[in-house]
Amino acid sequence: MPGGRAAKFEKDGFMFDMGPSWYWMPDVFERFFANFNTIPADHYSLQRLDPSYRVFWQSATEDIPATFGELKTLFDDIEPGAGTRLEDFLAQAAEKYKISMEKLVYRPSLSLSEYINTQTLSSLFRLDLFGSVHTHVRKYFTDPRLLQLVEFPILFLGALPQNTPSLYTLMNHADMTLGTWYPKGGMYKVVEGIYRLALSLGVEFSFQNEVISMELRGSSVSRLITARGEYEADSVIAACDYQHAEQLLPQEYRNYSNNYWQSRKMSPSALVYYVGLNKKVDALEHHNLFFDASFADHANALYSNPAWPADPLMYVCCPSRTDETVAPAGCENLFILIPTPPGLQDTPGIRDQYFDIAMRRIEKRTGTNIRENIVLKRSYAHNDFITDYHSFKGNAYGLANTLGQTAILKPSIRNKKVSNLWYAGQLTVPGPGLPPALISGEIVARQVLKNIQKKAIAA
Numbered sequence: 480m481p482g483g484r485a486a487k488f489e490k491d492g493f494m495f496d497m498g499p500s501w502y503w504m505p506d507v508f509e510r511f512f513a514n515f516n517t518i519p520a521d522h523y524s525l526q527r528l529d530p531s532y533r534v535f536w537q538s539a540t541e542d543i544p545a546t547f548g549e550l551k552t553l554f555d556d557i558e559p560g561a562g563t564r565l566e567d568f569l570a571q572a573a574e575k576y577k578i579s580m581e582k583l584v585y586r587p588s589l590s591l592s593e594y595i596n597t598q599t600l601s602s603l604f605r606l607d608l609f610g611s612v613h614t615h616v617r618k619y620f621t622d623p624r625l626l627q628l629v630e631f632p633i634l635f636l637g638a639l640p641q642n643t644p645s646l647y648t649l650m651n652h653a654d655m656t657l658g659t660w661y662p663k664g665g666m667y668k669v670v671e672g673i674y675r676l677a678l679s680l681g682v683e684f685s686f687q688n689e690v691i692s693m694e695l696r697g698s699s700v701s702r703l704i705t706a707r708g709e710y711e712a713d714s715v716i717a718a719c720d721y722q723h724a725e726q727l728l729p730q731e732y733r734n735y736s737n738n739y740w741q742s743r744k745m746s747p748s749a750l751v752y753y754v755g756l757n758k759k760v761d762a763l764e765h766h767n768l769f770f771d772a773s774f775a776d777h778a779n780a781l782y783s784n785p786a787w788p789a790d791p792l793m794y795v796c797c798p799s800r801t802d803e804t805v806a807p808a809g810c811e812n813l814f815i816l817i818p819t820p821p822g823l824q825d826t827p828g829i830r831d832q833y834f835d836i837a838m839r840r841i842e843k844r845t846g847t848n849i850r851e852n853i854v855l856k857r858s859y860a861h862n863d864f865i866t867d868y869h870s871f872k873g874n875a876y877g878l879a880n881t882l883g884q885t886a887i888l889k890p891s892i893r894n895k896k897v898s899n900l901w902y903a904g905q906l907t908v909p910g911p912g913l914p915p916a917l918i919s920g921e922i923v924a925r926q927v928l929k930n931i932q933k934k935a936i937a938a
């Protein structure tokens with residue numbers, strides 16, 4: 480089906496988004512559709528969620544409001560004076576976001592020279608872009624709950640706040656200022672919108688038809704060999720997992736060696752459960768963060784000593800709280816995600832064990848029995864990512880966004896040895912997430928067009 484990791488799973492009146500559930504950075508989707516003279520509202524109907532999400536701390540539950548005034552009050556209530564500091568913090572995050580969008584993320588990152596202009600460089604230094612998120616946020620806040628709130632978006636980026644450049648507090652602008660949105664009917668509506676738009680523009684799709692190898696003539700790909708046939712190729716954009724795409728080429732034409740991939744820092748994988756309940760759970764919001772376990776212990780299991788986390792943090796999405804179309808009447812649609820390190824052994828026993836942990840935690844914090852109300856259950860983890868997506872080490876979100884894996888230090892969009900082969904998607908620039916995946920497509924499409932024009936002029 481179209482969508483890749485943004486897949487859907489429908490059964491017995493439930494509609495589960497299998498991957499993404501947070502619609503952030505609406506401006507990126509607007510820009511994407513504007514490229515085709517259309518707007519998101521032509522394809523799906525968006526609503527801003529308020530509260531943006533609910534957080535279950537160990538000793539309390541807090542709703543994170545969408546409006547800035549209420550958010551500021553919440554920060555002040557938790558830590559006197561933090562509201563005003565939040566204003567300063569978000570003003571800087573907004574500037575980082577602006578600089579990134581205007582000067583960084585839409586660059587192909589083929590050469591350092593793209594970034595060397597005085598204005599960009601002086602902005603980068605002025606905004607303390609090369610410090611870490613960890614250090615940066617501690618200049619503003621001290622309460623551990625506030626620190627968790629401002630550091631949580633970094634979890635999407637697949638590295639510890641200590642190892643993530645402070646540039647990425649731009650994600651706080653995305654979270655707290657631009658807001659958390661939801662397309663009615665689920666995230667898959669976005670995929671359907673893009674798919675229908677592509678069809679209307681004459682794109683042809685071939686599903687369930689895996690590329691097995693790329694055939695070369697000279698230093699160009701001439702043909703794609705697939706499970707169901709062969710396709711002549713003028714230009715090829717490999718938008719599947721980068722490491723896998725390289726395996727489809729003879730070794731000497733690959734951009735990167737096996738050692739290179741082994742030395743990459745991957746972002747976490749995920750253990751996900753899709754659960755249908757035949758009752759409502761009023762204590763849940765649309766997005767729920769279970770931060771009632773030790774962040775440090777879970778982070779240690781994710782990044783320092785890879786292992787199944789003993790007492791995991793969890794994310795629970797319950798879109799049926801705000802959208803009656805994704806579950807039958809009186810039912811609840813739960814998506815439960817536990818971040819896990821890539822490369823672990825994934826067994827049915829472990830999946831059952833963590834399901835129990837998740838159920839017990841949700842029951843305890845919502846004060847409601849739910850286990851006896853389960854009418855549908857499916858799990859998804861490492862092995863599924865590998866089978867369905869050829870995911871390297873079973874990763875869910877590609878490479879970690881560390882400084883050493885940012886911009887020109889990411890796997891290149893261009894194959895340096897094959898003149899008409901390009902790479903797009905979450906393993907190349909700008910990185911993981913739906914908005915970056917769209918940006919990546921735009922960057923590569925522009926390069927391919929440029930290349931074709933260059934060849935036409937030369938001919």
Ligand SMILES: Cc1cc2nc3c(=O)[nH]c(=O)nc-3n(C[C@H](O)[C@H](O)[C@H](O)COP(=O)(O)OP(=O)(O)OC[C@H]3O[C@@H](n4cnc5c(N)ncnc54)[C@H](O)[C@@H]3O)c2cc1C
Binds near residue numbers: 503
């Ligand atoms: C559980 C989960 C939750 C997430 N949550 C969010 C979120 O809330 N918000 C957000 O913005 N992002 C989220 N993400 C990240 C986001 O989904 C991804 O970054 C994005 O979808 C990646 O898109 P892509 O096009 O790079 O790759 P993919 O979506 O993986 O697409 C690659 C496609 O290539 C296909 N393919 C692989 N090998 C071959 C082959 N040999 N031949 C032909 N086709 C092949 C695959 O089957 C797949 O369809 C989440 C991801 C996961 C897994």
